[in-house]
Amino acid sequence: MSRFMDVHHGMQGITADQLKQAHQADLAIEKEEGVHFERAWADPQAGIIYCLSEAPSADAVQRIHERAGHRADEIHEVPLTIA
Numbered sequence: 001m002s003r004f005m006d007v008h009h010g011m012q013g014i015t016a017d018q019l020k021q022a023h024q025a026d027l028a029i030e031k032e033e034g035v036h037f038e039r040a041w042a043d044p045q046a047g048i049i050y051c052l053s054e055a056p057s058a059d060a061v062q063r064i065h066e067r068a069g070h071r072a073d074e075i076h077e078v079p080l081t082i083a
Contacts, residue, residue, distance in 0.1 A: 001054045004061050006072035012047035025068035033060040
């Protein structure tokens with residue numbers, strides 16, 4: 001499994017509740033593609049959301065996001081991580 005950071009643009013004004021609802025929509029169906037969404041962050045002023053996931057592929061991440069109603073604009077594999 002690989003880790004991915006995806007980015008959603010055009011989300012100006014998103015609230016914490018809306019971010020939580022979107023994340024929950026992903027979590028509800030993530031297992032169907034072997035994806036696990038670990039965390040999501042948002043910058044409401046810039047209108048950007050970031051999601052960190054573990055998945056078999058970027059395509060699997062995108063399929064879950066599309067089915068949940070919020071297609072990612074960018075998906076980047078994250079091969080190196082430090083704590």
